[in-house]
Amino acid sequence: MEPGVKATMHNSGLSAVSRVGGVRAVFAALGCLALAIGAFFIANFAGAERLEAQASRAASGTHMGVGSCAGSTCHGRNEADGEVVRQDELWRWQEESTPGGAHARAFRVLGEQRSLAIGKKLGIGDPRSAAMCLGCHSTPAAAKGPRYQASDGVSCEACHGAASGWLASHYATGTSHARNVSQGLVPLENAQARAGVCLDCHLGNDAPGQFVNHRIMAAGHPRIAFELDLFSTLTQHHDEDADYRQRKGKTNSMRMWAVGQAIALERSLSLFGKPGLGTEGVFPEFYFFDCHSCHRRIYDEEDARPAKISNPGRPIPTGMPPYNDENMIMLSAAVRIAAPELAQQYEGQTRAFHAAMAQGRGPAVEAANRLRQTAMALADRFSRSDFTRAQTFSIMESIASEAISPRFTDYEGSVQAVMAVDTLLSGLVTQGQVSGGAATSLRAQINQAYAAVAEPNSYKPLEFRRALGGAVRTIRALQ
Template structure:
């Protein structure tokens, strides 16, 4: 879309054709995300017990002929991040959660709709084995099982058939992002939006990157059978699509009157936490702690929209969707500028940028993300063109997760050896250390750490 406004003659026809193309792509991508996001709530949720047989997913050892069959054990494993979903409900009974519930005036979080939307499995219809205290269970991600449970284990069945009967195709990056972001970024469904009041009461800030978090909770092996049925996961594609869908989701929620505002104030969830939560100095020789950000044309002292995903897409669009780069960058800057004009202009600008984000998700979904492209994106993330935009904590965290994810993707694809990647891990760990403590975050030190990673990235190419 960007850069395609050619000569005045024929501009109307050209604009209509291009507009129709992207509107169609946007609508198709939006439908896919909506279908994936709502599938988990459709049908009857049969409960974890329906998956727990020793001939299904309840074994203690991964010795199944087709799949591991110890998936439930891995889902429950206390010692790894993979057990986070099964622990989600139990967390609500811990002292921190009980204190949050008291501050919010919602009583016991274990029975509060505000919490159960993400700490349990939202289910409109529940089978006899469904239990709220199972936490974020199988069907929270794979969809209500009543339609596909029997075909799922039937002889001669196919993944395509299961999907046709309601299983969510999580191998599809857009579908996976739609499901994961419901809780890991937010949704307008009951209990799936962690607003600023909830965070102020003590809830952790929301931080998410699709491929990295998917890897941490993965409970399957991508063997030959998996690849035959679902295809091989491209982590670089998953990362890029995840960034685009995250931006689309954020802008979509921002545009909703019931979520974008809180009383007379805007909903502070959408702003970069670190831009306000800084130390205050009143001395006459005090120096401002904020740094100018070239990506945000906003007045000095105005809280900026959390643009962590916008920054990542600025790196990806140049390499993987150059035809949309000018359009994207122009709309991103226009959105920030519109925030200073009022809610009406900001929502209009958000909707334009949102459509471009969905067009990017659609284009990224069809991209192979070659070795050369991935290295170029990694280098762009820490380049002189983008690194000045790392003025706040959220964007810097997203940057180091991106470099980590993309490097791991190259290793998993066999495009970089594990030994070669080791040389970059030291720099990545330095960058992680620079964002380990939000209150100790120093933008210039982070940029230096990321710059060291870039030099090593170049040597690997």
């Protein structure tokens, strides 16, 4: 929403209150706001129940294996010459030289030296047979068809759902996408459904082998980093042509980004609230905290200066590790523009959650649950938003604004910020709202922001903010 429109609504509301008459009108206005917010939650929970039902159907079938998709009349051709779909999707999934092949390589990396060393440190033996690893480096399956192989890695059905219910129908004459979904195909064109699937491994889940805790990272596992639209683009195997859009609609990258941020925050807070995941022994599970708040150089000299920079979004005592708030920060930028009526509630709850972390696990979990519900409401709201050209530019401005950028004190949030700007600009190009040539001309400035987060151990917050601000100022010229 344009700032001018927001101001008009705000001023009109104040005028209406003064005309109707004092305190009663104020309470009436608050009642309407409460009803509106309640409607968001009701709609969100209904949507969540539908997605959970779809996920249940997708998980309950039999996994048929990659081989069931590999025929030359299906997805296993050498050339992309299919009449309806490319039909070389399997080869793109297996491509070694691109990020698109990452899922196919997932199992194989378990046999590499780094993975074997991690397995030895954790005492789990060969990672290729360890449940702790196979939940995300393979495709978990309760029921397995004759062509299923764990060595296929993150296969077609890891994302699209167990295929026994829809394999035959999805290529039958006269079928529909809705019918396939009703039989267990995961509707990945739905931003919430896609985020739920991806985040099972790219953030975590409580299913076996789908949570990379701090012990696993301490043994050598890479830090988890994810942004829904960017990673989807890197691993995309299909073309969004006229036929695709007719069946599933056109992907809105800005919506994918915003929903991805909201679902990621909801997932993080949900896992944090689970006793078996949020703590380990007498310690909190450090996976949920900002890595670089602890992994800093220690200075014992008399003239030592703390490396920590004050973060205005975290009302916590000095010396207390902060919760990893990378998705919270991105949502702060999005909610101001795309859901301003929830902005004050959201900001208050994020600060309350950080403050509750200093009070004990009980208050922190209660605050997390309140914030989680708002994140769910935002995911539902964003799922129904078109994210106009003006809104998208405003969100990028918000990310680099004085209201948000001082919160980029740590590496994780800064990585999310530069991925966000890149994703949102690319989304404008995809939607035909900015020319590809104009966007390409700005690549050098965006690359400078990426360079500022290229190496975690040399990350400098103030330098990053300058680089990000420079990129956004350059993008501003496209408006």
